[in-house]
Amino acid sequence: MTTDMVVVIPAWNEAERLDTAAFRGFLAVAGGARLLFVDDGSTDGTRAVLEQLRNDAAPGRVEVLALTANGGKGEAVRAGLLHALRSGTALVGFADADLSAPLGELCGLQAELDRHPEAWAALGSRVKLLGRHVERSASRHYLGRVFATAASIALDLPVYDTQCGLKLFRDTPALRLALDRPFLSRWIFDVELIARLAAQAGPEVGNRIREVPLEQWEERGSSRVSPAAFLRAPIELWRVSRMHRRR
Numbered sequence: 001m002t003t004d005m006v007v008v009i010p011a012w013n014e015a016e017r018l019d020t021a022a023f024r025g026f027l028a029v030a031g032g033a034r035l036l037f038v039d040d041g042s043t044d045g046t047r048a049v050l051e052q053l054r055n056d057a058a059p060g061r062v063e064v065l066a067l068t069a070n071g072g073k074g075e076a077v078r079a080g081l082l083h084a085l086r087s088g089t090a091l092v093g094f095a096d097a098d099l100s101a102p103l104g105e106l107c108g109l110q111a112e113l114d115r116h117p118e119a120w121a122a123l124g125s126r127v128k129l130l131g132r133h134v135e136r137s138a139s140r141h142y143l144g145r146v147f148a149t150a151a152s153i154a155l156d157l158p159v160y161d162t163q164c165g166l167k168l169f170r171d172t173p174a175l176r177l178a179l180d181r182p183f184l185s186r187w188i189f190d191v192e193l194i195a196r197l198a199a200q201a202g203p204e205v206g207n208r209i210r211e212v213p214l215e216q217w218e219e220r221g222s223s224r225v226s227p228a229a230f231l232r233a234p235i236e237l238w239r240v241s242r243m244h245r246r247r
């Protein structure tokens with residue numbers, strides 16, 4: 001794996017479930033890749049757990065960005081990606097703190113970017129294929145598929161899984177432009193990010209944004225998406241698609 005990668009991990013009240021051993025294991029095998037945790041205004045012991053992880057790691061391998069107020073996953077990821085880009089890195093990605101997708105899956109995403117030098121982004125995709133280990137409860141799988149299909153129609157793009165929590169990007173002017181203003185929504189920011197990149201890619205979109213089926217994805221614990229956020233998602237999707245079509 002390249003040494004020139006920063007992985008942003010948004011963390012909101014993750015003290016109980018954060019698998020620090022797994023993060024240490026990743027750092028041990030991942031060359032010089034760095035982890036940037038964004039504490040999204042947690043009110044539990046997340047900050048202390050993250051600072052301990054940082055202090056135990058080799059200098060510079062783990063950084064903690066602490067946001068004073070909870071702003072939602074989208075803004076936490078955006079703040080982290082911008083911070084990482086400012087620090088200078090060839091590749092920047094994000095992953096969920098629950099490690100539903102093990103960080104080793106980043107190898108597959110990086111290999112895809114290596115194979116396709118013209119690509120801006122490699123998006124993990126949770127496809128239940130024989131021989132892969134993609135485990136989600138039936139309800140989350142089917143609700144997720146309904147939303148993903150609606151998102152694909154809204155974007156007018158054959159994208160299979162907009163919401164997968166593992167994504168990797170090259171540092172490009174397109175990415176920087178896509179991150180230069182806040183997202184409209186807390187939970188479907190992935191759709192907005194893809195829309196912003198797609199608008200810049202035009203007919204080249206399939207070469208610029210590539211999806212990679214993950215080898216492994218395992219649902220961890222209960223979802224943090226509140227019922228209210230779930231009900232808001234169709235309205236947010238409509239707003240995003242309206243803005244996307246206007247561009």
Ligand SMILES: Nc1nc2c(ncn2[C@@H]2O[C@H](COP(=O)(O)OP(=O)(O)OP(=O)(O)O)[C@@H](O)[C@H]2O)c(=O)[nH]1
Nearest residue numbers: 010011012040072073076096097098100223224225
């Ligand atoms: N729920 C929630 N998560 C946040 C927030 N800010 C950052 N996060 C982080 O966003 C990531 C996604 O949260 P998860 O609880 O894994 O989401 P989930 O419901 O399991 O979603 P899937 O795993 O995609 O099915 C985690 O790393 C959270 O810590 C926030 O305000 N609310």
Ligand SMILES: [Mg+2]
Nearest residue numbers: 096098100220
């Ligand atoms: Mg999760």
